[in-house]
């Protein structure tokens with residue numbers, strides 16, 4: 001039996017090396033590096049890590065894996081928070097890191113063509129020179145990749161104005177499980193050509209195909225940006241302020257809230273008064289920024305904050321957003337120092353229900369001993385509840401899990417969803433089923449499974465994610 005396993009592994013090794021040459025690793029150290037993501041889910045060591053450098057290599061690799069029924073988990077930067085980039089047992093990780101080039105910047109037609117490992121911040125630095133930018137902006141933009149963000153339909157700090165990634169993908173090149181290469185979508189700003197397979201690939205968490213190229217829509221940069229940081233005692237006042245800004249037609253590009261517990265992990269100068277911190281970004285054309293900021297500041301003043309300030313200094317605006325982007329890592333690091341794990345909840349409700357939902361979440365989290373802290377993309381009604389827990393301790397783990405479930409229930413009760421932008425991965429399979437049951441749409445899982453079967457009949461692509 002042992003002998004047979006060795007022989008099998010040897011033949012897999014030879015096959016992979018035949019396709020990838022030196023671009024495949026079987027070293028334990030390397031395999032361990034690719035066994036986990038940024039979630040708290042249990043790591044799984046892959047049997048190999050492949051580093052293809054072209055679409056044709058990905059195609060040959062998948063054909064081989066399909067023939068031998070070897071699971072394949074594509075990987076960008078590995079920042080998934082739901083375990084989506086953790087391989088299944090006996091699978092290989094396909095790291096896209098050697099496919100990291102921007103292939104075309106077409107300003108006239110407003111798109112770029114990028115390989116999957118292009119990092120979002122790098123793409124935006126390249127576009128800055130042309131006066132353009134690519135809007136999706138997750139907190140992990142300094143490392144997360146085009147392939148990973150497409151596959152999770154990532155949102156982020158500009159979601160209130162620009163929505164999630166799906167809106168910005170015009171087309172993709174993708175390799176199916178049997179090695180077939182498809183080109184979905186187009187390079188045009190509109191398309192009405194039957195089923196929209198590009199949109200289907202977005203958010204599919206590597207379960208339908210491996211994306212090897214993406215055509216992304218880009219936007220002209222707004223002239224300038226200003227921000228307002230306000231501190232409120234009551235979430236109701238903060239929500240009222242945002243509603244008034246919206247009604248006044250303010251160009252709000254960012255609207256984040258950070259609760260008292262989370263504020264402790266912001267850079268020192270932003271730690272403020274009790275209650276809630278709100279960061280509002282206003283993006284205007286240069287000529288109108290001063291006017292927009294005056295109007296926004298007067299609306300904020302009327303909403304009764306404990307204190308607030310407004311700025312148009314580029315450095316200060318960057319500083320505030322940077323501190324917000326570092327919040328998750330700062331919190332996770334502090335948890336680790338105290339020997340705890342951090343479970344991050346990601347739910348969404350319609351903006352009009354945000355206040356009521358936050359109140360319920362606070363009440364529930366207040367009863368949870370080890371502590372939890374909340375922040376979120378307020379403009380879209382997106383709440384992140386960060387639950388501190390010693391997951392090695394059964395009792396703690398069960399409590400944290402119960403809290404996560406209750407968070408989902410609150411969101412669904414408020415006409416929202418258990419997942420806003422982090423996907424389903426390994427973590428939320430049960431919650432997905434429960435949400436669909438609750439809204440009387442369980443049939444959707446069957447339809448999703450049918451789609452999966454059409455793309456990947458042998459089930460080799462990122463097995464065990466979204467559903468079993």
Ligand SMILES: Cc1cc2nc3c(=O)[nH]c(=O)nc-3n(C[C@H](O)[C@H](O)[C@H](O)COP(=O)(O)OP(=O)(O)OC[C@H]3O[C@@H](n4cnc5c(N)ncnc54)[C@H](O)[C@@H]3O)c2cc1C
Pocket residue numbers: 037038073074075076077078079080081084085096116137138139140143144145146147148149150151152153154155156157204205206207209210211212325328329421422462465
């Ligand atoms: C500090 C921090 C802040 C974050 N903030 C946000 C936020 O504000 N908004 C948000 O939406 N998310 C956020 N996230 C979650 C995460 O960064 C995003 O989900 C991001 O989209 C993942 O990108 P990645 O390159 O790391 O992908 P990975 O984690 O490597 O992969 C994610 C999924 O995509 C699949 N995949 C990767 N590449 C390909 C490919 N080429 N083809 C097919 N499938 C592929 C993987 O198999 C996996 O299922 C944050 C995470 C961290 C750690």
